[in-house]
């Protein structure tokens with residue numbers, strides 16, 4: 001009999017009932033160190049007092065009004081995002097998938113309005129992940145995601161990851177944009193080298209293409225800069241954000257330049273919940289923390305500390321781990337044994353990690369984790385690795 005919850009997830013037998021900082025308490029009372037943050041969502045950890053206050057204060061006054069009206073909390077968050085980024089304008093969504101939908105629509109509308117309606121194709125890369133909608137799975141293009149869900153939405157050209165020559169060769173008079181995650185998340189924590197991001201920006205400029213960055217997982221301070229592309233010294237035309245921006249409240253956004261967004265006039269797009277007062281009150285508070293240079297400096301310091309510990313872990317367990325990779329607090333351990341075995345051994349040793357493609361386990365801890373949490377992370381991962389090596 002089918003479970004009452006549609007069984008599209010292979011769930012671990014863990015039911016958490018409380019969260020505090022980087023710690024989760026299971027129904028049976030066990031305390032787990034959370035190095036997953038709900039897959040890069042709880043950027044400020046669990047139950048951060050400032051977020052609890054922002055949410056409850058707003059809840060006392062007004063939860064939701066339609067986008068048919070002015071929403072001051074939305075205006076405030078948009079202003080903060082515009083001030084802190086390349087963007088001139090922001091549309092709020094409820095998820096990364098929805099941000100992907102708008103990014104694709106926006107790019108196509110731009111060329112439609114520019115008198116080039118044939119320019120609809122978007123170049124994407126192997127191993128990418130942009131969500132589970134029809135456009136999201138078509139953009140990623142992997143067999144695993146699209147099989148059985150045809151007809152696949154046309155207009156995406158899939159290229160090998162890291163192959164700039166393939167990008168240049170794929171550009172035709174139908175090409176509209178390049179869509180890429182600066183650090184692939186689901187694909188196995190694969191950073192795009194700064195030089196490649198610079199080259200992609202240049203290719204877009206030379207061919208009048210739009211550069212769309214998917215920073216749903218790697219944005220909002222995760223890599224130690226507010227947005228990951230800042231490391232490469234480039235800016236996109238359109239950027240997708242979600243996950244960390246809501247700190248656990250379902251919130252996403254598409255940021256864009258005035259030029260790229262110029263086709264999106266009244267009536268061309270919408271969302272019932274996107275940017276409602278509750279979500280934006282929380283998102284604004286997340287922004288106040290994450291955009292603070294002192295906060296980002298701490299992310300970088302803690303990243304160096306965690307990375308150093310993980311390098312030690314790899315050296316101590318060469319049969320279990322191959323390498324550490326990633327940026328900031330978006331780190332991956334490439335495994336020599338099945339990654340799911342390591343994740344499971346982590347559960348047994350009260351530490352949560354997240355599997356990814358390419359046999360990687362992901363460490364996406366709250367950006368607020370403490371130095372003591374990092375020491376504890378090493379201890380627990382070390383025990384998990386020992387258990388996997390000698391089952």
Ligand SMILES: Cc1ncc(COP(=O)(O)O)c(C=O)c1O
Pocket residue numbers: 039094095096097098100129130131132181185186214215216217218242243
């Ligand atoms: C890079 C990237 N884009 C898009 C998405 C989809 O976001 P959501 O699950 O919020 O729809 C994800 C989710 O994992 C992601 O990592």
